[in-house]
Amino acid sequence: MYELKTKENDNDVMEFIEQVESERKRADAYQLLDLFTETTGFKAKMWGSSIIGFGSYHYKYASGHEGDAPLVGFSPRKAKISLYFATGDSEREQLLKDFGKHTTGKACVYINKVADIDVNVLKALITQSVRFLKKHYSDQ
Template sequence: MYELKTKENDNSVIEFIEQVENSKKREDAYRLLDIFTETTGYKAKMWGTSIIGFGSYHYKYATGHEGDAPLVGFSPRKANFSLYFATGDTERDVLLQEFGKHKAGKSCVYINKITDIDVEVLKKLIQQSIRFLREMYPDTK
């Protein structure tokens, strides 16, 4: 059976951010930490080795595959920041039109730096993602 690698753990979020080599990226990571914490009301937790997640939900697909995931999160990758929002939410696409410079994948939105985006739209994206997941998964924490 498939074992999910990205699980919530007790690794230190601060220690992880301190390992970010680029000082500007590290500064942006702390800013994102503040924005996500204030907007979600959840304490940041490490998920796997490189994702900073907020809150959690349990999903179960029709195939029987199930697991836990953060409601929202981000990761300061070498090339850019990966922002994690709910998949399948059409409202996300509407909000992204006002977001600023980014690239969007299925579940990730990629940004280079905070000055490229509208922080108020980021807060709306975070809130919308949580709202969407709570509707899809009523047992969400």
């Protein structure tokens, strides 16, 4: 059976951020920590070794695969900062049009630095993602 690698744990979020090599990325991580905490109302928790997540939800796919994931989160990675929002939400795509400089992957939105984006749109993305996931996974 498949074992999830990215699980919520008790690792220290501040300690993790302090280990970020780039001073700019470390400052951005603290700014994102404040923005995500303020917007969600959830305490930051480490997920796996490098994702800072807020809140959680339980998912179960038709295939039988299930697990837990953060509602939203971020990771100050070496190349770019990864932002984690709900996938499959058309409102996310609309909001991203006014977000600022970013790229997207299947599940992530990537930014170079917080100064490249509209912080108000970030707050809207966070709020929308939490709303979308709670609506779609509240009955599981």
